[in-house]
Amino acid sequence: MGLRKFVDKIKPTFSEGGKLGFLHSTFEGFETFLYVPNTVTRKGSHVRDCNDIKRVMIVVVLALIPATLFGMYNVGHLAGEEGILPAFWYGFLETLPTIIVSYVTGLAIEFAFAQKRKHEINEGFLVTGLLIPLVMPVTIPLWIVALSTAFAVIIGKEVFGGTGMNVFNPALLARAFAFFAYTPQMSGEAVWYADGKTGATALEQLSTYTAGSELPYSVSDAFFGFMPGSLGETSTCAILIGAAILLFTGVASWRIMLSVFVGGLAFGYLFDAVGVTEYPAYYHLLVGGFAFGAVFMATDPVTSAQTNTGKWIYGFMVGALAVLIRVVNPAYPEGMMLSILFMNALAPLIDYFVVERNVARRKKLIKNVK
Amino acid sequence: MSKNIKLRKGLDIKLVGKAEAVLENTPMAKSYAVSPLDYENVTPKLLVKVGDKVEAGSALFFDKNNPRILFTSPVSGVVSAINRGEKRKLLNVAVEPDQVQVYKELPVVNVAKAERSEVIEMLLQSGLWTRIVERPYGVIANPEAKPKAIFVSAFDSAPLAPDYNFILKEERAAVEAGMAVLAKLTDGKVHLSARKGDEGYMAEVKGVEYHTFEGKHPAGNVGVQIHHIDRIAKGDIVWTVNIQDVAIIGRYATSGKLDMSKVVAVAGSEAQKPLYKRIISGAAIESVVGSVAAGVRIISGDVLTGVTTAADGYISANANVVTLIPEGDKYELLGWAMPRFHRFSVSRAYFSWLCPKKEYKLDTNLNGGERPFVVTGLYENYLPMDVYVSYLLKAILVGDLDKMENLGIYEVLPEDLALCEFVDPSKIDMQQIVRDGINLMIKES
DSSP states (O other): OHHHHHHHHHHHHHSTTSTTGGGHHHHHHHHHHHEEOOOBOOSSOSSOOSOOHHHHHHHHHHHHHHHHHHHHHHHHHHTTOOSHHHHHHHHHHHHHHHHHHHHHHHHHHHHHHHHHHTOOOOTHHHHHHHHHHHTSOTTOOHHHHHHHHHHIIIIIIGGGTSTTTOSSOHHHHHHHHHHHHSHHHHSSSSOSSSTTOOOOOHHHHHTTOOTTSOOSSOHHHHHHTOSOSSTTTSOHHHHHHHHHHHHHHTOSOHHHHHHHHHHHHHHHHHHHHTTSOOSOTTHHHHSTTHHHIIIIITTOTTTSOOSHHHHHHHHHHHHHHHHHHHHHOTTOSOOHHHHHHHHHHHHHHHHHHHHHHHHHHHHHHHHHHO | OOEEEEOOOOOOOOBSOOOOSOEEEOOOOSOEEEOGGGSSSOOEEEOOOTTOEEOBTOEEEEETTEEEEEEEOSSOEEEEEEEEOGGGOEEEEEEEEOSSOOBOOOOOOOTTTSOHHHHHHHHHHHTGGGGOEEETTTEEOOTTOOOSEEEEESOOOSTTOOOHHHHTTTOHHHHHHHHHHHHHHOSSEEEEEEETTOOTTGGGOTTSEEEEEESSTTTTOHHHHHHHHSOOOTTOOEEEOOHHHHHHHHHHHHHOSOOOEEEEEEESTTOSSOEEEEEETTBBHHHHHOSOOTTEEEEEBOTTTOEEEOTTSBOOTTOSEEEEEEOOOOOEETGGGSOOTTSOOSSTTSSGGGOTTOOBOOOSBOOSOOOOSOOOSSGGGGOOSSOOHHHHHHHHHTTOHHHHHHHTTTTOOGGGGHHHHHHOTTOOOHHHHHHHHHHHHHHHO
16 A cells, blocks of 8 residues: 555645646546545445446557557568567557657647646547557658647547547547648558558559459458558458457447448448449458448447447448448548548437437327327 | 236346345334435425424424425424524424324325315325325425326335335235225326236235336336336326335325334345334434444435435435445555456446356445546446437536427436446436436426
């Protein structure tokens, strides 16, 4: 309990009126990180489930780990490093700065807002901070990472009132910001992997794919992730491990995840059937950010549909739109980001209609009585 | 004709310290109290002062909003204290009991032949009217109103809830007489709902519409039962009465004597011997639970909906169980990251799903800090009603009366959302929000 005594001793310094009172929220953030507070129930239910938002968020971070680790390895692998460990180490060093910059920028802003608004620090950024590097190209300049993170957190989240009130997924917003503001560094044919090594992503090759030729990457390479792409998105296999964790713990909605894949497959088959595309529909699910978006982005509870019926519609539309953008719009080979952001904006509308049906059922009751 | 209703949603929280089926008589307590705080929206006006002699059934105060509603003393004795809190708010009126109880002469009518108004007057005079709850809003029934139906739940599904079949084993005549009284109060039906497979004599009670329910908590909540039997629409009024209160009403209607004795369970991990005790309503809590160690919370009621009671306080009139659990005012190092095998969670991010039969010793720690609404789709799994919980709560938070009405404020009471509050990782005080919403509706109507 030595640590506890130390925390208690320095607590007054950081409390309101203390010398470092302006760091009140920051201190509290660290204290509650270290210790579950001794707060007891005052109103309502006297006992509470031991689950809290910290645990929820840490499960998501845990689910992201396989994709992160594989992404690091893949960076080294594509750069030509031999062996698993050297390749991983190479990728680790290559990506660590991006991760640090993302966390430091975002958390600093979060802490500042929490202090200003006098509320506790929300744990949401623990996830966002890791998602941002995972959806960015590995070689992206760090100042772009910092700028997009700041944009996403301030404009995407805090102006709406902070965690729980945001309309768009902050990590995707960061990517969208970088994508549109710094297009040359984000897309085109000559980016995506480590120093000196460049190459086109599978999706860009697909946009010029003609029937009969080889697929740019074999199905197994695409599934296990031995191809260029953003850090976290390449390995569908690693992403599925994360998906299993999220679904088993019930943190992410299985309805959304399933319906995104169904929507993507359905439109993939549709385009295949009418002859717009020549490659198999399931290939859509393996390349680009489809799987990553379906598992980690579309399922964000705050920005997705909130009603169960709404989740089915929302998920299906995310998958379908992503494939639609990929196939029909030549300007954007990757459709997942735009499709999720678009559906983020539409999700409240979907929910509105679902909830209105509930209201209508209730109103019908009145007529029955009279 | 009985109908069985099966509910899939809900949760049974298994706690250590279920009351054993043993009934113990308790001696007369040193003091009894009647509190206006056990009821919603009552503005009390005193009828007695300290030192007055009262009989069992004498009115102690009435409700200024509706002067016909009297609150009567459960025992005869001397008014020993009128306790007030901040801004002179009346907390309770305490009565020191006589050794030999004297019962006030109260009007009694032959229920079978009497007019509805006579039955109402009889209940009002005895103070038993206060035991009739009106929905929407969960307030004391308005004697001028005519409910479309009356609902009684014959079982309680909350954690460590008392077993009414055991409590009312010898009270069949009283329950039946009480039901006959209720039948007088409505032109509609009196609905009685029991737990399937544990029905006791409830299935044979005459003059009621009988239902059985299957499923986890809150299947025993009368609000949930109403939702599945005959939903409350805008403009509807229904009344509900606790089954033990039905027996008390029945006893009074047959004998004319206000006998407020009842049986409560004493339960919880900190109860020395969890069992049932016969007490008189409003007894000093000390006479029910004995001396309680520091660091134990005494709850009048169950762990989800009960009220915290001080060691020198009184049992709430609404309580049929007193639960004793440890306070949780301790820090837990990195608790949110630990496996926490000894704690319960509905989330599989913890491990309680591994041992579904295990009984837990839960404390009162909030287990986290309050956060905005983040998770979705969780709450609806713990409320077997066609209500979108987070939408309703948000409508209340912004004070939008139309939305509250549209989203179901008439159908819920705080107790119905207690489970949602329990499972919520954002630790939002939902019952308080619902209560605030209801009070806003009352104020604006």
